[in-house]
Amino acid sequence: MSARPAAARAGGTAGDAVGGRGGGRARGRSGERTVSVLRRTAIAFFAAVTVLPFLYMLLLSVKPVEQLLADPGGLWPREATWSTYRDVLLPASSGGQGFLRMLGNSALVSLAAVALALLAAVPGAYAVARLRFFGRRRVGVLFLALYLFPATLLAVPLFVIFARLGLQGSLGGLAVVYVAQTVPVSVHMLRNYFATVPRGVEEAAALDGCSRPQTVCRVVLPLAAPSLAATGLYVFVIAWNEFLFALLFLVAEPGKWTVSLGLQQLAGGVEVPKTVLMAGSVVLTVPVVVLFLAAERLLAEGLTSGADRG
Amino acid sequence: MSTVRRAVGRRRPPTLAARENRAGLAFVSPTVAVVAAVVLLPVVWTAVLAFQDARLADIQETDLLSGWTLENFRRVFAAPGFWPSLWTTLFYAVGGTAGSILLGLAAALALRRPFRGRGLLRGAMLLPYVAPVVAVAFVWEVALSPQYGVVNEWGARLPGWDAPVPFLSSRSHGVSVLGAQFEVPLALLTVVAFEVWRYFPFAFLFLLARLQAVPRELEEAATVDGAGPAQRLRYVLLPQLMPVIALLAVLRFIMTFNKFDDVYLLTGGGAGTDVVAVRVYDFLTARYDVGAAAAQALVLAAVLMLLLGLYFGFFADRAEDEA
Structure with a gap:
């Protein structure tokens, strides 16, 4: 009640101060209205630019290709077809594009990268978060600085090393590259979480006779499960979406293509209809988006259940 | 008071801090080793390759520390x-x-x-x-x-x-x-x-x-x-x-x-x-021109460093002005 007149008075004096260009209060209210309109417009704009491209992808993937060529502007397919998905998933021997196999390759590389990256990142993150040792701060800074190293600097020597070791065309080699790209950020993510695990819990475990590695495995890691999941998800998404190194190492071996590489290679040609490739894009996109949405909920649950455990 | 505490601390072999230091190094070394092997080493090698006449075909014969040349950079700068x-x-x-x-x-x-x-x-x-x-x-x-x-x-x-x-x-x-x-x-x-x-x-x-x-x-x-x-x-x-x-x-x-x-x-x-x-x-x-690729990557990184240096220099100056 009392704030309103005060605001009006203050607005009035401000208005007078700038030369009496109308009442400050009236101007303020029309300003708020403009902002409200602007906000609605912005919300509609952002909803459109983020959702429409994906809707376009979905709609084209079930559209017969003749319809696309005859009427590129008509988005809604008059009759939907699922044959595009059959075409893109079936192996080449059955007349398809072999995406099922590529999905397998992508999953294999990504999961291997997740396992290796976590294995490599957990000890370092724990040490930097919890243990006072010589050079601790420098190591922490080093990991962050590595995040900024451009992939192009890594690409040349890795290309050469792999050619030399005969690892070109090996999915295992590719997984190692993805570990290189994700370990710095993984350390950073995990370390922030490890720092929040109460010291008392660890001290209790130590009093019960746990060694340091046992404490980490049995006490800290279970408590940090949500952050392990988040970090694993980060590595998975990077590995699943990666394109440059897959192109450098695997392009000569179609049997080992990841989905990203396969889609790009086929999109360059004219033989495969665009609608079939749209089905391929959907197949490539869906796992990442589903994982991402599922993990959002998992992370929220993990955090709250951690809270009442103390 | 403090001398007493220090004496007590020294008597317990090995101190908590020393043990923590050792545990810290033990925990951090695998991570550092992985990072050194897959990130630092390749980056250093990029720098070396940029100064060597290296093509992918004859990369088997080139050893790490010979054949220094600036030819790659000349090629990179002269390329249309x-x-x-x-x-x-x-x-x-x-x-x-x-x-x-x-x-x-x-x-x-x-x-x-x-x-x-x-x-x-x-x-x-x-x-x-x-x-x-x-x-x-x-x-x-x-x-x-x-x-x-x-x-x-x-x-x-x-x-x-x-x-x-x-x-x-x-x-x-x-x-x-x-x-x-x-x-x-x-x-x-x-x-x-x-x-x-x-x-x-x-x-x-x-x-x-x-x-x-x-x-x-x-x-x-x-x-x-x-x-x-x-x-x-x-x-x-x-x-x-x-x-x-x-x-x-x-x-x-x-x-x-x-x-x-x-x-x-x-x-x-x-x-x-x-x-x-x-x-x-x-x-x-x-072109399988590994040397030129490395030199080009290095030039890109150097330009980036330069720009970041300018940026941080500029902001450091501004912060001083405001202070």
């Missing part, structure tokens, strides 16, 4: 289109960075207050960022196609859009605005737009988190003092957001400056979008 490509990279990085931060800021401001469906929209806004680049680049390519793309089909209904526009293959495109003719680097602007679209969610996430931490009282006080929405944004919110914006600017600039996939997938580096990262790839795969 080196300087234009550097400018293109700079334009791409600045445009992509500024655009994605501005759009992210607008999105964060719009989604600041609760409304129905906000959670859903928030999730959807992250789609361009998490979706695989190959898939979204393909969607853009199809949507922008002059033959079967929806953008040209619908755009043709607008006045002044007479012929299909080849967004991704036109180096410079004549545009007339109010009777004046302009030439715009259309393909380059399109890849910048793609970059902005793909990375504004990243800025949005950071900025929204910071916005929600701004105390309400600050804005209420400004309102009471008669500040309009624009003034509150300029004098209350932006100063609060500035550190995050500066951080985002550095992060996004570094990432965009080195970007390869997005440009390569959309245009293959043609039509005036020849960024330096794509040139590295071309040296490496089209």
Whole structure:
């Protein structure tokens, strides 16, 4: 009640101060209205630019290709077809594009990268978060600085090393590259979480006779499960979406293509209809988006259940 | 008092601190070893390769420490289109960075207050960022196609859009605005737009988190003092957001400056979008010229360092001025 007149008075004096260009209060209210309109417009704009491209992808993937060529502007397919998905998933021997196999390759590389990256990142993150040792701060800074190293600097020597070791065309080699790209950020993510695990819990475990590695495995890691999941998800998404190194190492071996590489290679040609490739894009996109949405909920649950455990 | 404590500490063999130090080193060394093997070593080797005459075919015979030469750098600087490509990279990085931060800021401001469906929209806004680049680049390519793309089909209904526009293959495109003719680097602007679209969610996430931490009282006080929405944004919110914006600017600039996939997938580096990262790839795969590729990558990194140095120097000066 009392704030309103005060605001009006203050607005009035401000208005007078700038030369009496109308009442400050009236101007303020029309300003708020403009902002409200602007906000609605912005919300509609952002909803459109983020959702429409994906809707376009979905709609084209079930559209017969003749319809696309005859009427590129008509988005809604008059009759939907699922044959595009059959075409893109079936192996080449059955007349398809072999995406099922590529999905397998992508999953294999990504999961291997997740396992290796976590294995490599957990000890370092724990040490930097919890243990006072010589050079601790420098190591922490080093990991962050590595995040900024451009992939192009890594690409040349890795290309050469792999050619030399005969690892070109090996999915295992590719997984190692993805570990290189994700370990710095993984350390950073995990370390922030490890720092929040109460010291008392660890001290209790130590009093019960746990060694340091046992404490980490049995006490800290279970408590940090949500952050392990988040970090694993980060590595998975990077590995699943990666394109440059897959192109450098695997392009000569179609049997080992990841989905990203396969889609790009086929999109360059004219033989495969665009609608079939749209089905391929959907197949490539869906796992990442589903994982991402599922993990959002998992992370929220993990955090709250951690809270009442103390 | 302190001598007593020190004496007691020394008597217990080995001290807690010493044990912790040893445990810390033991825990951190595997991670450091992995990072050294897969990140540091390759980067050092890039620097070595850049000064050697190395082709992939005879890489077996070259050893690490002989045959030093500056020939690779001469080739890189003398190659046609080196300087234009550097400018293109700079334009791409600045445009992509500024655009994605501005759009992210607008999105964060719009989604600041609760409304129905906000959670859903928030999730959807992250789609361009998490979706695989190959898939979204393909969607853009199809949507922008002059033959079967929806953008040209619908755009043709607008006045002044007479012929299909080849967004991704036109180096410079004549545009007339109010009777004046302009030439715009259309393909380059399109890849910048793609970059902005793909990375504004990243800025949005950071900025929204910071916005929600701004105390309400600050804005209420400004309102009471008669500040309009624009003034509150300029004098209350932006100063609060500035550190995050500066951080985002550095992060996004570094990432965009080195970007390869997005440009390569959309245009293959043609039509005036020849960024330096794509040139590295071309040296490496089209000519198997490992030395030149390494030298080109090194030049790119050096330019980036220089720009970052200038940026931080500039901000350090400004901070001193304000103090």
